[in-house]
Amino acid sequence: MQRYYIERTLQAVVTVVSVMSLAFFLVRLMPGNPADAYRAELIQNNPQMTQAEIDHRVERKLNVLPDAPLHEQYVNYVTGLLRGDLGESINEGVAVSEIIAEALPWTIFTMSIALLLSFTIGISLGAAMAYKEGDYFDTGFSVVSILFNSIPNYIIGILLIWFLGYQFELFPTGGRYSTEMEPTVGLLEPIRTLTFLGDALWHAALLILSYAVVAAGGWALRMRGNSIQVLGEDYLRVARLRGLSERRIATRYVGRNAVLPLYTALLIAIGFALGGSVILEQVFTYPGVGYYMIEGLEARDYPLMMGVFLVMTIAVVLGVYVADLTYGLIDPRAQTRGGER
Amino acid sequence: MSERNESLHALDDGEAFEAVSETTMSRKERYRRLFDRWVLAPGRIVWDDLRARVGASIILLYLVVGLLGPTLYKAPQVNQGPRSIAPLAEGLTYPLGTDNLGRDILAQLVHATPSMLQMIVAGGLFVTVTGVAVGTTAGYVGGRTDRVLSLLTDIVMTIPGLPLIVILAALLEPQNPIVTGLILTINVWAGLAREIRSQVLSISRHSYVEASKAMGLSTPTIIVKDILPNIMPYVLITFVNAARQVIFASIGLYFLGVLPYDSVVNWGVMIDQAVSGGAMHVMSMAHWLIAPLATITLLSFGLILFAQGTDRMFNPRVRARHSTTTGSDDEPTGDGATATTGGGVR
Numbered sequence: 001m002q003r004y005y006i007e008r009t010l011q012a013v014v015t016v017v018s019v020m021s022l023a024f025f026l027v028r029l030m031p032g033n034p035a036d037a038y039r040a041e042l043i044q045n046n047p048q049m050t051q052a053e054i055d056h057r058v059e060r061k062l063n064v065l066p067d068a069p070l071h072e073q074y075v076n077y078v079t080g081l082l083r084g085d086l087g088e089s090i091n092e093g094v095a096v097s098e099i100i101a102e103a104l105p106w107t108i109f110t111m112s113i114a115l116l117l118s119f120t121i122g123i124s125l126g127a128a129m130a131y132k133e134g135d136y137f138d139t140g141f142s143v144v145s146i147l148f149n150s151i152p153n154y155i156i157g158i159l160l161i162w163f164l165g166y167q168f169e170l171f172p173t174g175g176r177y178s179t180e181m182e183p184t185v186g187l188l189e190p191i192r193t194l195t196f197l198g199d200a201l202w203h204a205a206l207l208i209l210s211y212a213v214v215a216a217g218g219w220a221l222r223m224r225g226n227s228i229q230v231l232g233e234d235y236l237r238v239a240r241l242r243g244l245s246e247r248r249i250a251t252r253y254v255g256r257n258a259v260l261p262l263y264t265a266l267l268i269a270i271g272f273a274l275g276g277s278v279i280l281e282q283v284f285t286y287p288g289v290g291y292y293m294i295e296g297l298e299a300r301d302y303p304l305m306m307g308v309f310l311v312m313t314i315a316v317v318l319g320v321y322v323a324d325l326t327y328g329l330i331d332p333r334a335q336t337r338g339g340e341r
Numbered sequence: 342m343s344e345r346n347e348s349l350h351a352l353d354d355g356e357a358f359e360a361v362s363e364t365t366m367s368r369k370e371r372y373r374r375l376f377d378r379w380v381l382a383p384g385r386i387v388w389d390d391l392r393a394r395v396g397a398s399i400i401l402l403y404l405v406v407g408l409l410g411p412t413l414y415k416a417p418q419v420n421q422g423p424r425s426i427a428p429l430a431e432g433l434t435y436p437l438g439t440d441n442l443g444r445d446i447l448a449q450l451v452h453a454t455p456s457m458l459q460m461i462v463a464g465g466l467f468v469t470v471t472g473v474a475v476g477t478t479a480g481y482v483g484g485r486t487d488r489v490l491s492l493l494t495d496i497v498m499t500i501p502g503l504p505l506i507v508i509l510a511a512l513l514e515p516q517n518p519i520v521t522g523l524i525l526t527i528n529v530w531a532g533l534a535r536e537i538r539s540q541v542l543s544i545s546r547h548s549y550v551e552a553s554k555a556m557g558l559s560t561p562t563i564i565v566k567d568i569l570p571n572i573m574p575y576v577l578i579t580f581v582n583a584a585r586q587v588i589f590a591s592i593g594l595y596f597l598g599v600l601p602y603d604s605v606v607n608w609g610v611m612i613d614q615a616v617s618g619g620a621m622h623v624m625s626m627a628h629w630l631i632a633p634l635a636t637i638t639l640l641s642f643g644l645i646l647f648a649q650g651t652d653r654m655f656n657p658r659v660r661a662r663h664s665t666t667t668g669s670d671d672e673p674t675g676d677g678a679t680a681t682t683g684g685g686v687r
Contacts, residue, residue, distance in 0.1 A: 011495055059619055147642065154593055161621070294597055316499050
């Protein structure tokens, strides 16, 4: 078991390091090398600048020493990243970490609500479907779940924004909150905080809904499968013979055993949710991290792009890592098999 | 009874030990049997299942449109018709109407299909081949090879796919649909590799694999003859899922304007142009947006229905029942092993 933890930790580290290296080589060696491009631009615009000044500017921007040998550049880049220095955004002229720190809470805000919503709806629906396996309720919702799960979430997003945003004008079509709103979050001003949060939620509602609808379909189908599998187990028959109440069987026996395998999936989904926001945030012009990734891309703002990518990767690595380490704690069955994994 | 007596008699004479099977299969028969087992029997199962039947018909429709459509139907051109007309407004000249540049919408949909199919096939093949190769090797060879390959698989699985694809697409700017298909599935193979590995691990414990090893057959032979046939149905489903992945990612990235496109407008580009062209604001332009959305949704729905329907091919008993030339001597395949991995955590 101990060995498993060590291996798992090592693997997480290796993953992060590989992605950092990947980011470095993409910035450094890809066609249209941003370091060379930025240096050329500096030289052209500032003829009076010395070589050292130019190199310094390039280093600050990209975290890359332009003339040093590759391994030195690499070490420089990685130590920079470890200090939280993601370079400076070429277009906005501010540190990438600042942009991300400002945008990340919004993505976390929308995605956590969306995940929670989809998970709750999904597992309740899935359990209900499994209980009524084979009848109209089950078939109907299975078809609905499959249908929703087979449409990309951004298409649902486009449809929602089209009808509820533009045609019926029930929801805003972009932005984080209304322009006249003063962003206030504080215990001392509960009313203003609540109205602000309400406004923010109203702006995020369609984005949350389009993610949740698709994801809920997936959770429902998985929960249904797990529950049906549990329903066929012998210990359920034993529980019935013991005369336990249906309610107790449903929650303690079926529910628990069917939800547990989804715990890991949920944690992994939390990690991946950041990455999943890329297209949706663009559809809703919602300035979260995913939005800035595309912004950075369109402006060929490599430091911004890479910064967002790294943050997303670390989120996933953390999610998967925590899931793997804690699964044994919440599901004792996994612990006995743990050594084998 | 008499048969039994005869065989007992043969045993006494020692004839039984010299007897060679009377039914040596000719080459033709073998092929017929293979065809029956891998094409006809699955086909029958697919046709028996309503979901799979609908799914297969939808996929077939797209294939036909992709293969024949561009030669049979006019190509989209700017100002080939009046601008922004509604579907069927001029009879069947512009069945789905035109966009704001007067291009026939059906023509755009049809002419975008071949490159979409190329992309899907390229991505699907790449995922399947890489996933099967890595998974089988890791599961069968084991040891250090397994550890290295498993670590690699886990790393690739943990990198968030869409952002990585976005970056690669922006940097490489692929024009060729086949290259695009490969980039879009750059990380998808890992999931398959992991599943295949666990399948192979359980299969290689079966006695007939042990027997092949004892007979001194080479590793590649064992993999091809004993192991691959068992994971084939599974591979088919992954192919379908990879295809969906390609569709989702490509439409999304074309919509965002991340992937470059040339003269042929893509379904994703159509959505982008419709959205930026104001189709959301004016109801009379709704068809411009609905057409590509419906096209994508229908294809994706067809694929998922097909995958759902074919999961019955997992079950060897169902397969045997539908097969005519496969007798009861069919060796028992995978019994419970296939069912249990399905409930995996990931």
